[in-house]
Amino acid sequence: xxxxxxxxxxxxxxxxxxxxxxxxxxxxxxxxxxxxxxxxxxxxxxxxxxxxxxxxxxxxxxxxxxxxxxxxxxxxxxxxxxxxxxxxxxxxxxxxxxxxxxxxxxxxxxxxxxxxxxxxxxxxxxxxxxxxxxxxxxxxxxxxxxxxxxxxxxxxxxxxxxxxxxxxxxxxxxxxxxxxxxxxxxxxxxxxxxxxxxxxxxxxxxxxxxxxxxxxxxxxxxxxxxxxxxxxxxxxxxxxxxxxxxxxxxxxxxxxxxxxxxxxxxxxxxxxxxxxxxxxxxxxxxxxxxxxxxxxxxxxxxxxxxxxxxxxxxxxxxxxxxxxxxxxxxxxxxxxxxxxxxxxxxxxxxxxxxxxxxxxxxxxxxxx
Numbered sequence: 410x411x412x413x414x415x416x417x418x419x420x421x422x423x424x425x426x427x428x429x430x431x432x433x434x435x436x437x438x439x440x441x442x443x444x445x446x447x448x449x450x451x452x453x454x455x456x457x458x459x460x461x462x463x464x465x466x467x468x469x470x471x472x473x474x475x476x477x478x479x480x481x482x483x484x485x486x487x488x489x490x491x492x493x494x495x496x497x498x499x500x501x502x503x504x505x506x507x508x509x510x511x512x513x514x515x516x517x518x519x520x521x522x523x524x525x526x527x528x529x530x531x532x533x534x535x536x537x538x539x540x541x542x543x544x545x546x547x548x549x550x551x552x553x554x555x556x557x558x559x560x561x562x563x564x565x566x567x568x569x570x571x572x573x574x575x576x577x578x579x580x581x582x583x584x585x586x587x588x589x590x591x592x593x594x595x596x597x598x599x600x601x602x603x604x605x606x607x608x609x610x611x612x613x614x615x616x617x618x619x620x621x622x623x624x625x626x627x628x629x630x631x632x633x634x635x636x637x638x639x640x641x642x643x644x645x646x647x648x649x650x651x652x653x654x655x656x657x658x659x660x661x662x663x664x665x666x667x668x669x670x671x672x673x674x675x676x677x678x679x680x681x682x683x684x685x686x687x688x689x690x691x692x693x694x695x696x697x698x699x700x701x702x703x704x705x706x707x708x709x710x711x712x713x714x715x716x717x718x719x720x721x722x723x724x725x726x727x728x729x730x731x732x733x734x735x736x737x738x739x740x741x742x743x744x745x746x747x748x749x750x751x752x753x754x755x756x757x758x759x760x761x762x763x764x765x766x767x768x769x770x771x772x773x774x775x776x777x
Contacts, residue, residue: 411664413575413612419586421605423671428601431678435600438685439635442642445692452703454640455492456695461641462486464691466511469625469646472653477504486512496716506533507622514626515641518633521592524584527615530626534619545617550580558614560664562657571657572664574614583613591627599635603628604677608663608670625649632681642691648684656680698722708755713738713748718757721772728761728769 412418446454463483470477480498485508487494510530520526528548535547546552558574575583587609595602607628614620625646633639649656655676663673701722710718717734727733735745749770752758761769 411572411612412666412668413583415668417668419590419609419612419668421668421670423669423674427671428674428678431675431682432598432600435678435682435685436598438682439600442685442688443636443638445688446640446642449692453692453695453699455490456699457642457692458640459483459486459490459492459494460691460695461644462508462511462515465629465641465644465646466507468644468650469511469622470507472625472646472650472656473621477507482508490516496712496719502536506536509533510623510626511629514630515633516639518630518639522588522627522630524588527623530623531616531619534622540618550584550615551577551617553577555617558617560611560614560620560660562653569657571661572612574612580613580615584615587613591631599631600678600681601674603631603635604674605670606631607677608660608673611660612664643681643684643688645681645684647687648680651683652680694723705757708757711748713740713744714752717748718752718772728767729771730767730769 446457449457463479463486466482466486467477467479478498478501480496481500481504484494484497485500485505486492487497488500489508489512510533513526513530532548535545538544538547546555551558553576555577558577560571560574561568562571587606590609591602591606597605607624610624610627611620616623628645629641632645633641659673659676663670666672698719701718713734716738717729720737721729731742731745731749734740734749735742738745738748740748749758753760753770756773758770759773761771
């Protein structure tokens, strides 16, 4: 039997003593992060939010095996939030849809969650009415015709079944119960409510596809309520991706257990605590980028140069050569060399020691 088949479902219980220390640590860390960001300038806050949301959207999809173009995700978020972004790129509608869902969840976190609102999220995720090559029911709960809903992970042909969700005939009533609870005035800590909301929604699995991404959007929505702000400075989805195997194992164990979800809550709090580890790294990177563009606001960059400098300011692996520049900007070798030489003359790039055919370049230290 699965937990949704147990008498008493969905009346969860847990050992408060077993989780209260970690919950306190998470809450303390949330306060520190919000304090750090509130002391930063508006531009730094804006860029930190952009970085975090880009990470969150990209990694939430990657958990499901969907790789989104990070530049498109970033450009879509910046456009929707009115953030000026150097090197913005054209955006596919499937990327725009995922961003639309996540921003609706986090920017309108205080607005009630309704079935129609979740339907809109689902429609945004699947604008063609298909998941891959398969036609699915969009913007409506799954139907009995689709057969049993099994939650699986793993590559095609090597899937592992973690649990089976409630029958389609029960989904509407199950979702009514969930939404009434989610929108009701909280009687427990809001971080714990986020953990329970994630588990409860995933258990129901109300759609043919997209349940994981919507569950994480709901989680982020509730965490925004816990923070009391739409500004996101840590990514739960990025941490879940790092702990993907543990995540699915914990889901499976919880689904096959009883209604005492202490272990699930403990795992969730640990995952959230570790998600916050990256906040200082994100902030440091944001400061570095913001200071660079502020210092060089009078320097003229063409679109290729803007893009490549942005890459160098983020995470560029290996050595930058003119060949890499040409490949990454889809330009000719001569154009790449002219771009690089121009930035050297402007004091942005410098030649690294060595040379010959494998001459490499880097940002001047005071620029990075």
